[in-house]
Amino acid sequence: MNITFEELTTIDEKLSKRHIDLDPNGYFIIFIDPEAGLIFAKHFTNIIDDRGLAIDPETGKPIPAKGKVERQETTTFTARTAKEMCVKIFEETHPCHVTMLDHAAYLGREFVRAEIALLNGKEYIQD
Template sequence: MNLILDDLTAIDDKLSHRHIELDPNGYFIIYIDCNERLIYAKHFTNVIDERGLAVDPETGKVIPAKGKVERTHTTVFSGRTAKELCVKIFEETKPCPITFLDHAAYLGREFVRAEIALVTGKEYVQD
């Protein structure tokens, strides 16, 4: 059983390091609140520059992928389950803040991981 889990983890780790095109409609910071029993997704806008980098639309500065960034989110979504959160973002929000299907798939995977962490009491760290 551990060998299978190790293999699956290795596949996911490798795929987490691939190049992705950034969504011009922005990005999400996902976290859980165990006391409230909710999954949160803060949406931030960005602009993609000619190099394919996300930049702050107000300052024009590149938004780093790692480290703390002081920016104001445009919207905060919350849900008790991954499905509830997906419905709020993808079906109820007009216009939808996601423009790329791979971004939508990524968010769905992350929301499921966050839900599992919420249910099991484990830590959630966004991939």
């Protein structure tokens, strides 16, 4: 059975709306620089409160999921490929900034999407 691009997109869009538990070690903002040919991943710390919300450790306020947030990253990783980025974050950084397997899987998928966007000269927007 062949699956269409539209069917794949529908599956991914539905899965993107599911609930996920947040990693207590923080989160990443991913973007690309097409001219430099690089993927960037900025790591930010957070605290997860009893409601499951990410809290800014400096202000004690919830971090909004949408919109621009002015925070200072703890680390910025750069790489040319998804695999290179995963090696830097998961194998070379001790202690690792990622403590949950679902978070690691999500990041791997996003790094591949970013790499594909770089290779195809397309815009990348983190899911």
